[in-house]
Amino acid sequence: MSTQTILPADRDSVIELSRSRQEPxxxxxxxxxxxxxxxxxxxxxxxxxRIDRWNLNFLGVHQATREVTDPRDLPEAATRLLDTDxxxxxxxxHYNSGVAYSRLSPDLASRGVIFCSMEQALKDHGELVRxxxxxxxxxxxxxxxxxxxxxxxxxAFLYIPRNVVIEEPVQAIFYIDDSQARFAPHVLIVxxxxxxxxxxxxxxxxxxxxxxxxNAITEVFVHPGARVNFASTLNLDKSITxxxxxxxxxxxxGQINWVIGEMNYxxxxxxTTSLLxxxxxxxxxxxxxxxxxxxxxxxTTRAVHFGKATDSDMITRAVMRDQSTAIINGITKIxxxxxxxxxxxxxxxxxxxxxxxxxxxxILLIDEDDVKAGHAASVGQVNADQLYYLMSRGISREQAxxxxxxxxxxxxxxxxxxxxxxxxxxxLVERKLGHERRANS
Amino acid sequence: MGxxxxxxxxxxxxxxxxxxxxxxxxxxxxxxxxHAIMGPNGTGKSTLASAIxxxxxxxxxxxxxxxxxEDVLSMAVDERARAGLFLAMQYPSEITGVTNADFLRSxxxxxxxxxxxxxxxxxxxxxxxxxKTLEMDPAFAHxxxxxxxSGGEKKRNEILQMxxxxxxxxxxxxxxxxxDIDAMRIVAAGVNELRSEERGFLIITHYQRLLTYIKPDVxxxxxxxxxxxxxxxxxxxxxxxxxxxxVKEELGIEDETVGKEPEVKMPMxxxxxxx
Ligand SMILES: Nc1ncnc2c1ncn2[C@@H]1O[C@H](COP(=O)(O)OP(=O)(O)O)[C@@H](O)[C@H]1O
Ligand SMILES: [Mg+2]
Numbered sequence: 001m002s003t004q005t006i007l008p009a010d011r012d013s014v015i016e017l018s019r020s021r022q023e024p025x026x027x028x029x030x031x032x033x034x035x036x037x038x039x040x041x042x043x044x045x046x047x048x049x050r051i052d053r054w055n056l057n058f059l060g061v062h063q064a065t066r067e068v069t070d071p072r073d074l075p076e077a078a079t080r081l082l083d084t085d086x087x088x089x090x091x092x093x094h095y096n097s098g099v100a101y102s103r104l105s106p107d108l109a110s111r112g113v114i115f116c117s118m119e120q121a122l123k124d125h126g127e128l129v130r131x132x133x134x135x136x137x138x139x140x141x142x143x144x145x146x147x148x149x150x151x152x153x154x155x156a157f158l159y160i161p162r163n164v165v166i167e168e169p170v171q172a173i174f175y176i177d178d179s180q181a182r183f184a185p186h187v188l189i190v191x192x193x194x195x196x197x198x199x200x201x202x203x204x205x206x207x208x209x210x211x212x213x214x215n216a217i218t219e220v221f222v223h224p225g226a227r228v229n230f231a232s233t234l235n236l237d238k239s240i241t242x243x244x245x246x247x248x249x250x251x252x253x254g255q256i257n258w259v260i261g262e263m264n265y266x267x268x269x270x271x272t273t274s275l276l277x278x279x280x281x282x283x284x285x286x287x288x289x290x291x292x293x294x295x296x297x298x299x300t301t302r303a304v305h306f307g308k309a310t311d312s313d314m315i316t317r318a319v320m321r322d323q324s325t326a327i328i329n330g331i332t333k334i335x336x337x338x339x340x341x342x343x344x345x346x347x348x349x350x351x352x353x354x355x356x357x358x359x360x361x362x363i364l365l366i367d368e369d370d371v372k373a374g375h376a377a378s379v380g381q382v383n384a385d386q387l388y389y390l391m392s393r394g395i396s397r398e399q400a401x402x403x404x405x406x407x408x409x410x411x412x413x414x415x416x417x418x419x420x421x422x423x424x425x426x427x428l429v430e431r432k433l434g435h436e437r438r439a440n441s
Numbered sequence: 442m443g444x445x446x447x448x449x450x451x452x453x454x455x456x457x458x459x460x461x462x463x464x465x466x467x468x469x470x471x472x473x474x475x476h477a478i479m480g481p482n483g484t485g486k487s488t489l490a491s492a493i494x495x496x497x498x499x500x501x502x503x504x505x506x507x508x509x510x511e512d513v514l515s516m517a518v519d520e521r522a523r524a525g526l527f528l529a530m531q532y533p534s535e536i537t538g539v540t541n542a543d544f545l546r547s548x549x550x551x552x553x554x555x556x557x558x559x560x561x562x563x564x565x566x567x568x569x570x571x572x573k574t575l576e577m578d579p580a581f582a583h584x585x586x587x588x589x590x591s592g593g594e595k596k597r598n599e600i601l602q603m604x605x606x607x608x609x610x611x612x613x614x615x616x617x618x619x620x621d622i623d624a625m626r627i628v629a630a631g632v633n634e635l636r637s638e639e640r641g642f643l644i645i646t647h648y649q650r651l652l653t654y655i656k657p658d659v660x661x662x663x664x665x666x667x668x669x670x671x672x673x674x675x676x677x678x679x680x681x682x683x684x685x686x687x688v689k690e691e692l693g694i695e696d697e698t699v700g701k702e703p704e705v706k707m708p709m710x711x712x713x714x715x716x
Pocket of ligand 2: 615
């Protein structure tokens with residue numbers, strides 16, 4: 001990655017921008033440190049993936065965002081997933097480099113919930129944000145995290161006070177159609193003790209005229225007894241390389257559940273990690289992806305058990321077409337002292353093309369005796385007996401294949417908590433598989 | 442008469458994994474008739490069913506199969522089904538993520554053809570009515586296809602499909618295995634309800650009880666991949682009381698099975714290695 005495209009000229013402009021936006025001093029310092037580190041650190045080492053050969057040249061330039069009071073003033077494509085006449089009560093829209101719209105129900109606001117752009121959060125809740133921002137994912141980890149610390153812009157801050165249980169999902173939309181725009185949102189979710197929330201975001205894009213890197217980080221801090229359900233679908237154009245880190249830190253008896261639909265068209269690296277710090281904490285991660293074209297994918301789910309009696313489960317299912325490649329890593333790490341931990345994982349890859357490649361790598365790293373850990377991994381084609389069974393009922397080969405492939409992904413798709421987004425994910429799957437969209441019946 | 446279907450199997454030979462299993466099977470099943478094929482395990486009964494339906498693992502090496510004069514063997518599996526063949530399988534597949542209802546609806550609409558699909562409401566009504574006849578828990582409609590079904594539940598689900606698809610020629614492969622007496626009565630009632638001049642049945646079983654509920658017109662005994670004896674319902678009674686040994690004796694058959702790997706015999710004078 002040519003960091004010289006950022007340094008040193010950009011360094012000054014980044015810091016100047018930070019000052020002009022009146023970011024707290026600590027944030028300006030973090031950005032400067034991030035950029036300095038970026039000059040020294042290496043790209044992450046990914047198993048069997050030469051990320052250094054990916055197109056990582058252009059990180060975009062920060063574009064000022066015009067805020068709108070009505071999402072209908074945004075391009076239709078950005079709000080396609082919404083019923084603009086009946087907006088969700090808790091909604092944030094990130095457009096290109098920044099947040100253009102956000103709203104939170106007065107009821108939740110009165111109970112102390114915060115849901116706003118990260119920039120706004122720095123203004124209004126600077127000290128609160130400071131406790132968490134890039135404390136779960138550290139700028140020192142690698143070149144990408146360092147760069148993100150320096151260059152991030154936009155994204156969301158979601159804060160749920162103690163004992164507040166939010167029933168209605170909180171929704172965020174990330175959309176880019178400006179080929180020059182920096183796309184490096186930062187999402188931070190803090191769930192205080194015994195609170196609960198379901199957060200759902202979707203990433204989408206127009207067709208860009210040049211190649212662009214998305215460098216995003218999501219951090220989730222789950223305090224004791226809290227529960228965060230996190231769902232994300234990604235549908236970015238071929239011209240975007242998606243580099244996404246998501247990480248949850250879970251305290252005693254806390255719980256985090258991830259559901260991720262990777263439907264990008266460009267090369268993508270995603271790393272979804274749960275740090276089970278507290279005793280009795282648990283995590284669940286479900287990831288699906290469809291690889292198409294010449295896409296290269298590196299998908300990692302990871303659970304790290306520190307606390308006693310911690311539970312993790314991870315499922316990744318990938319369907320591979322054309323000449324796409326996916327390296328799927330499941331990493332269960334059980335630290336010394338995490339007695340009674342139970343870590344399970346399954347990776348399944350369905351190969352639809354002889355030229356596609358899919359590797360499932362289950363990895364168990366266990367430093368404690370009194371634990372349970374299990375893994376299952378498989379790479380295979382559509383099962384001939386299943387195909388025969390369906391066809392023996394008169395269903396055509398094509399239709400039978402569809403049923404089997406969608407069925408393979410369905411257990412994850414059905415976990416998406418907002419029905420509109422669940423349907424969208426189903427549509428994205430169909431489009432990625434090259435099947436025509438279903439008639440809206 | 443015009444609607445009376447006819448399945449003609451003539452000298453059918455088939456092999457699997459290079460082993461010749463069917464050694465020339467001939468049968469003629471007409472609408473209104475129930476034929477039973479009996480025989481001990483490993484004699485080729487399921488292979489016959491799979492070969493007729495077109496399972497890709499089974500290679501046809503000779504003979505012919507026609508349904509109403511049309512060449513079945515040149516049809517793809519789904520075409521055979523749409524032509525009116527139905528096989529209730531001995532071991533139905535489990536398919537994760539595909540609900541039973543979605544599957545059944547796809548199957549019915551495939552059979553009915555484009556432009557003639559059943560509306561969702563009418564489909565649900567039909568499915569629920571048939572499930573009730575079979576005393577199936579309505580929850581099975583929303584479960585993934587055969588996943589986690591007990592043996593008996595899978596068999597009922599096969600019969601449910603038969604009832605919904607209304608095929609011309611039904612093959613039931615060991616539909617009675619895994620069923621208790623009550624379930625067998627229900628399944629048999631389902632089959633008897635569909636008996637008509639417009640439908641023929643080929644019922645494969647290796648024991649007799651089912652045939653006391655579904656009275657066959659013709660009974661065949663299969664051994665070594667061939668029909669070795671045919672007769673009327675009285676054959677069932679004789680097999681019931683005397684077993685298969687008399688048939689083997691009559692025909693001079695020692696081992697009735699087919700396609701077995703040659704047994705590896707241990708040399709008698711081998712000395713165990715010392716440690
Ligand atoms: N799928 C298969 N793969 C390998 N061998 C098979 C398969 N199906 C059948 N056979 C062979 O054919 C023989 C007869 O099996 P089958 O037709 O299932 O008998 P039956 O239904 O009468 O018990 C078996 O003993 C086996 O050798
Ligand atoms: Mg059998």
